[in-house]
Amino acid sequence: MKKRLNFLDRFLTLWIFLAMLLGVGIGYFIPNSDDFINSFSSGTTNVPLAIGLILMMYPPLTKIDFSKVPQMFKQPKLLTASFFITWIVGPFLMFFLATFFLKDYPEYMTGLIIIGIAPCIAMVIVWNELAEGNRELTAGLIGINSLLQVFFFSLYAYFYLEIMLPLFGIKGLALDITVAEIAKTVGIYLGIPFALAVVSRYAIKQLIGDKWFNQKFLPFVSPITLIALLFTIVVMFSLKGEMIVDLPMDVVRIAIPLVIFFAIMFFLMFFVSKKIGANYREAVALSFTASGNNFELAIAVSIGVFGINSGQAFAGVIGPLVEVPALIILVNVAFWLRKKYFTKNI
16 A cells, blocks of 8 residues: 655645745735845844754754664665765766756756755655655665765865866856855754754653654654745745746746756666665665755755855755655656566565
8 A cells, every 4th residue: 555645745846836926925015025034134144044944954854863874884786876876976967957958047057056966865755655665775875865965065066066067168157155165054054953853863762762752753843844945935935026927937947957857866776776686665765865855955055155045046946846746756656667677576
């Protein structure tokens, strides 16, 4: 029997779309709403939005059992394949798609590149559950990806934005970025929730117990991610009320390379996994981990580095709107692939 999303998650695309409409409506119909929102700022940081972005990251990180990460090293072939496709092939594929489809829209192009260097650590849990993948393997992969993002995301961003773009003849983007600036942003929006998640997870388990943590605490904090994401979208789109006419075409421009990315990464990882001996549950865990992206971090970094009104941040917000229906389709594709290739080895 196939698992189903809860009510909130099942209609995530609808909530995101409604949040976009609400934000645009506020920005378009309420005078000086952007000035009011920007008044809650310290330097280049909008404080309420920063809190919302940190809260967005906290629940999925809290769900990760980092003690399972060492188990990954007992499966070196799967680990190597996952690392190569997720961290080498994936970022370059998104870089290629972004520069091919969005070269004339440099801010959106840059936003997609940022999305491409942030593998998913949140919604992949949902897709894996729906497709009946291996939970333990997913937890290990998420743990590794979380740690790699904490330590290497800023270097990846600098490499692709400051080194790779000029090599491909794309100049004049005025990308005044340093590794330190990106590292600071990653430290705030990923480092803080990462530390809070680790501390709260182990403190609660030690003081109250595993049962209360799993049955009470996690269900309590889980909705915070969606609430914080929707809050972020409303605030961002309220600052873009004038874009209401251009919004449909902008969404399409950003959506095309994202859909291509999801499909290529999923099928590539699935068949590579099958080739090296993975069973269905392992192949699904690897495939959704490779194909999904950490839009929460991409949004946070885009806002922190480029600003809340930037096209980079706009591209990040469009990401979940495209990812949710695309990966739900891939869940059904996974079941079709199981019938076709894994009838004797599930």
